[in-house]
Amino acid sequence: MLTGSVIIFYLLAALTLACGVLSVTTRHIFRAAIYLLFSLIGIAGIYFWLQYEFIAAVQIVVYAGGIAVLIIFSIFLTQQAGNKLPAQTNQRKIFALLAAFCGFALTMLQVYQHEFYLSAFPTGSVSIHAIGEQMLNVDQSGYALPFEVISMLLLAAMIGCIVIALRIKNQTEENPPVTGNSES
Amino acid sequence: MQPGLYHILFISAALFFIGVYGFFTRRNLITMLMSIELILNSVNLNFIAFNKYLWPEKMDGLFFTVFIIAIAAAEAAVAIAIIINLYRSHHSIDVEQAEELKN
Numbered sequence: 001m002l003t004g005s006v007i008i009f010y011l012l013a014a015l016t017l018a019c020g021v022l023s024v025t026t027r028h029i030f031r032a033a034i035y036l037l038f039s040l041i042g043i044a045g046i047y048f049w050l051q052y053e054f055i056a057a058v059q060i061v062v063y064a065g066g067i068a069v070l071i072i073f074s075i076f077l078t079q080q081a082g083n084k085l086p087a088q089t090n091q092r093k094i095f096a097l098l099a100a101f102c103g104f105a106l107t108m109l110q111v112y113q114h115e116f117y118l119s120a121f122p123t124g125s126v127s128i129h130a131i132g133e134q135m136l137n138v139d140q141s142g143y144a145l146p147f148e149v150i151s152m153l154l155l156a157a158m159i160g161c162i163v164i165a166l167r168i169k170n171q172t173e174e175n176p177p178v179t180g181n182s183e184s
Numbered sequence: 185m186q187p188g189l190y191h192i193l194f195i196s197a198a199l200f201f202i203g204v205y206g207f208f209t210r211r212n213l214i215t216m217l218m219s220i221e222l223i224l225n226s227v228n229l230n231f232i233a234f235n236k237y238l239w240p241e242k243m244d245g246l247f248f249t250v251f252i253i254a255i256a257a258a259e260a261a262v263a264i265a266i267i268i269n270l271y272r273s274h275h276s277i278d279v280e281q282a283e284e285l286k287n
Contacts, residue, residue, distance in 0.1 A: 009187045015194050020199050020222055024206030028261050036218045039199075043225050046192070050236050058229075067221060074214055075265045078271040088209050096208035100201040107197045112237045115187060119240050126243060130188060134243055135250075143247050157258035157275050161265040167272070174240055 009049055016042030027084045029075055037068040051125040192233035199226035213267045213277040217260065224256045 016039050023035035038065040047056035138144045199222055206219030228249045235245025271277050 006187060009191070013191070016195060017202070020202045023222070024202055024210070024219055028214065032215055032218060033215055036221065039222065040225065043229060044201075046195070046229065047232060048193075050232060052232055052236070052246065055228075055232060057245060058250060058253055062257050063221070063225070066257060070260060071214060071218060074267060077268055078214070078277050085210075085212055088211070089211065093209055096205050099208065100205040103204065104197055104201040105203055107201075108194065109195070111193050116238060118189065118237055121240065125232065126246065131243060131246065135247065144199070146247075146251055150251055153257055155276070157262050161261050164262070164265040164269050 005049070009046075010043050012045040012049060015039075027087065029079055029085055033068065033072050033075055036071070037064060040064050040068065046121070052127055054128055054131055108137065189233055189237040192229060196226045196229040198235065199223075199229070211279050213263075213270070213279060216279070217263050218268070221256065221260065224252060228252055 019035045019039035019042060023032050023039055026032050026035065044056045044059040044064065047053075047059055073166065134141060135143045137145055203219045203222035203226065206222065207216055210219060212214050230253070231245040233250045235243070239245070267277050270282060274281055276282075
């Protein structure tokens with residue numbers, strides 16, 4: 001039976017996969033970024049379809065809103081607009097395609113042979129309240145420690161980005177730069 | 185056919201190997217980073233699908249997905265900082281050009 005929900009699922013799947021394929025095959029780097037953006041939005045749609053609205057919102061905010069924009073800005077900073085990427089050799093394409101296809105076939109074979117014990121009662125959406133309570137819980141099932149570790153990691157990544165991308169301008173002999181990894 | 189766990193696993197595996205193909209063929213650092221983002225997204229989709237269909241009373245897959253998204257954001261930011269620094273010193277972000285550590 002072909003209900004609206006099923007049609008929406010297949011449309012989202014087709015959008016995600018088609019944009020993913022275009023993103024890795026197009027030779028315009030800016031178009032690749034836009035196709036990646038639509039692929040990420042398709043995945044967010046699949047999360048909505050699975051009724052995980054919180055993850056879908058996080059996906060849209062972080063991926064579509066953050067990482068895609070970051071990638072587009074870095075393209076503007078490092079590429080001449082309109083230039084095509086150099087074409088790849090056919091040999092490399094064929095071997096990459098072969099490796100990807102063999103891996104895919106092997107994975108799907110394993111998946112279809114494996115018997116999953118599906119839960120009898122798939123629940124609906126998860127409430128934000130329950131997510132927040134378990135994330136900041138210090139009990140055995142809580143995720144307070146990983147949450148804190150991730151916050152330290154984000155802080156370290158932020159400082160690391162600033163140090164790496166820092167351009168030292170007034171570099172004189174009596175004031176040598178303290179950071180070793182900036183070459184400018 | 186009613187979409188279920190196997191359909192989502194198919195999408196996820198296909199997306200993963202699309203990312204692998206892109207990672208093998210691309211020689212530009214930004215496009216390689218895009219392929220890695222596709223791979224990470226396929227992993228997230230897997231976690232969510234297993235959480236939904238196998239253990240719907242728990243939320244562990246959901247938390248793993250949230251943490252993977254946070255780590256992916258940090259990773260993308262650091263990678264782009266490195267790429268921009270590389271572009272300043274080499275005026276190119278092709279991986280074939282960045283071979284100073286080779287000898």
